[in-house]
Amino acid sequence: MNALQFIETSIEDGIGYIFLNRPKQLNALNRKMVREIVTSMEAFDLDPQVKVILLTGNGKAFSAGADIDEMANDNPINLELTNQFADWDRISLVKKPVIGAVKSFVFGGGFELALSCDFLIAASDTQFSFPEVTLGVMPGAGGTQRLTKLVGKMKALEWILSAERINAKTALQYGFINKIVAPELLMEESVDFARKIAKQPPLAVRLIKESVNKAVDLSLYEGMQFERKNFYILFASEDQKEGMKAFIEKRKPKFTGG
Amino acid sequence: MYETITYRVENGVAWLTLNRPDKLNAFTSQMNKEIQKAIKTSAGSDEVRAIIITGEGRAFCSGQDLSDLDDSMNLGQLLRENYGPMMQQIASCEKPIIAAVNGVAAGAGFSLALACDFRLVSEKASFINAFVNIGLIPDSGNLYYLSRIVGHAKALELSLLGEKVTASEAKHIGIATKVISVEAWDEELKAFAENLANKPTKAIGLIKRYLEASYHLSLEEYLKEEAEGQRIAGLTMDYAEGVAAFTEKRKAQFIGK
Numbered sequence: 001m002n003a004l005q006f007i008e009t010s011i012e013d014g015i016g017y018i019f020l021n022r023p024k025q026l027n028a029l030n031r032k033m034v035r036e037i038v039t040s041m042e043a044f045d046l047d048p049q050v051k052v053i054l055l056t057g058n059g060k061a062f063s064a065g066a067d068i069d070e071m072a073n074d075n076p077i078n079l080e081l082t083n084q085f086a087d088w089d090r091i092s093l094v095k096k097p098v099i100g101a102v103k104s105f106v107f108g109g110g111f112e113l114a115l116s117c118d119f120l121i122a123a124s125d126t127q128f129s130f131p132e133v134t135l136g137v138m139p140g141a142g143g144t145q146r147l148t149k150l151v152g153k154m155k156a157l158e159w160i161l162s163a164e165r166i167n168a169k170t171a172l173q174y175g176f177i178n179k180i181v182a183p184e185l186l187m188e189e190s191v192d193f194a195r196k197i198a199k200q201p202p203l204a205v206r207l208i209k210e211s212v213n214k215a216v217d218l219s220l221y222e223g224m225q226f227e228r229k230n231f232y233i234l235f236a237s238e239d240q241k242e243g244m245k246a247f248i249e250k251r252k253p254k255f256t257g258g
Numbered sequence: 259m260y261e262t263i264t265y266r267v268e269n270g271v272a273w274l275t276l277n278r279p280d281k282l283n284a285f286t287s288q289m290n291k292e293i294q295k296a297i298k299t300s301a302g303s304d305e306v307r308a309i310i311i312t313g314e315g316r317a318f319c320s321g322q323d324l325s326d327l328d329d330s331m332n333l334g335q336l337l338r339e340n341y342g343p344m345m346q347q348i349a350s351c352e353k354p355i356i357a358a359v360n361g362v363a364a365g366a367g368f369s370l371a372l373a374c375d376f377r378l379v380s381e382k383a384s385f386i387n388a389f390v391n392i393g394l395i396p397d398s399g400n401l402y403y404l405s406r407i408v409g410h411a412k413a414l415e416l417s418l419l420g421e422k423v424t425a426s427e428a429k430h431i432g433i434a435t436k437v438i439s440v441e442a443w444d445e446e447l448k449a450f451a452e453n454l455a456n457k458p459t460k461a462i463g464l465i466k467r468y469l470e471a472s473y474h475l476s477l478e479e480y481l482k483e484e485a486e487g488q489r490i491a492g493l494t495m496d497y498a499e500g501v502a503a504f505t506e507k508r509k510a511q512f513i514g515k
Binding site: 181182184185188 | 483486
């Protein structure tokens with residue numbers, strides 16, 4: 001992996017950690033930073049030591065949005081040629097579960113990064129917002145799509161058009177975060193949750209994530225067919241044999257990941 | 259830095275004094291914002307471990323300055339833009355806040371006192387939920403706090419009749435933590451605040467947080483939150499000090515972290 005300038009990564013106990021690391025800028029995302037996040041996720045995805053990825057921010061906030069200075073002078077042609085959002089598409093291709101541990105400001109691109117995660121655990125002081133409209137633009141890294149798929153058109157349109165701040169309680173109520181925890185315990189609780197997922201048989205975890213994500217885009221019929229195929233595939237795994245054998249023998253299974 | 263209030267920190271206590279004595283410390287939009295800012299500053303300062311809000315001159319606070327009302331704003335906007343954010347700032351402050359009610363606390367001035375954690379009341383002070391007397395409803399969190407402090411029936415009585423409540427009556431119905439004589443005022447105020455400032459500040463903040471949370475949760479949810487709260491308290495240096503002092507049979511020296 002190339003030297004990382006804007007994030008920090010580490011691996012411990014099956015968890016691949018990514019820390020956004022521009023705390024003075026409240027972890028504002030620039031293009032190189034997004035590239036580093038995506039590249040690190042892909043490396044973790046291929047690393048057998050890593051079972052689950054945990055993404056969070058150093059300092060006060062998760063991420064206050066995109067680096068506005070970087071894009072103030074952009075034009076449509078250079079945006080098309082830079083094709084920066086292609087990096088964001090790669091996040092969706094990561095097969096291992098990605099847990100986001102968010103706090104304080106989760107704005108704009110930071111909100112889109114959070115919505116790219118598979119689970120979100122939020123400190124009680126978290127505020128989400130899409131302020132793009134106040135700058136004369138709009139979300140460009142999935143905001144209008146991912147939020148709408150999660151909460152429906154009515155609330156998504158209201159929030160993206162008003163730039164209103166959404167607190168953690170409202171976020172939980174609308175189902176786009178999994179859990180609220182005290183700010184002091186965000187990492188402890190998130191790591192605890194990550195460990196639980198990391199203990200599950202990895203092949204099953206992988207195919208479950210893939211199947212659930214299919215439900216977002218496919219028709220029910222196609223989704224059911226897809227689910228069925230993944231179900232069948234798991235019967236080729238050692239963990240299926242171990243899991244069912246342990247159940248019959250009334251003991252705890254020992255999963256190997258095979 | 260401040261024009262309508264004064265702000266100083268001494269021995270761990272932030273003294274926030276409403277400073278428009280000739281107007282009985284009535285609120286202007288500038289004063290709303292300055293109180294909000296001073297509370298935010300106190301909350302973020304390691305040096306501050308207790309906050310006192312009091313009034314300069316003979317009144318604590320007489321409520322909204324009617325001459326400061328902006329004609330372009332309706333009363334709903336006034337609350338949303340000026341009072342709401344100030345009350346939110348006070349509610350989210352995890353340090354103990356004492357209202358030192360030196361004189362009359364009327365209207366939103368009463369609300370301000372109710373939002374604090376303690377009300378130390380001068381024997382010459384009084385409270386009046388004056389809103390109804392001009393055809394308005396108690397605002398700035400008044401009914402929310404008042405009913406919790408004195409109960410539904412008494413809250414209604416004070417709000418519907420709009421009559422003056424003396425210091426001793428305030429003590430009797432649970433509004434006043436303590437009534438203090440004019441002679442002992444300065445000394446007792448200081449002693450009360452400095453005693454609070456030497457307690458385990460983080461634990462105090464957590465107690466405030468989870469007591470408030472209890473009003474919005476089922477018992478099952480609350481017990482889960484409580485476990486989180488105790489986990490956080492158990493990680494503080496003050497907890498370690500508290501246990502050590504207990505074992506060593508000495509007085510604990512808390513640092514607030």
